[in-house]
Amino acid sequence: MFGEKPKCTKCGKEIKGDEVVYIKMRYPKRKGITELKAYLSNEGVFICEDCFQQK
Template identity: 70%
Template sequence: MTVFNEEPKCSICKKEIEGNEVVFIKMRYPKRKGFTEVKAYLKNEGQFICEACFEKDKS
């Protein structure tokens, strides 16, 4: 889980995720409908994986 007001980081290499960067997010599909705060939900419930770490894991 991410600390409030902290920028998200890759859960593998700990690199800070920057705006407009391609990321992969590991998370459970939400039960509720109608989310308006998508970025906040992803930061609280997801594990971010940067593209470089995701590509390494695939090979």
């Protein structure tokens, strides 16, 4: 799915395909993202569901 395997930034768990993840990202300045996955890999911060629900 992604070039490099995404990991949860909190627990370091590898995000597997089909798993629910939360992505914290900056909204792009430019309109239209031609390569969304590449953008997410560069700008996105992944948080797995477990960590996201921890408070």
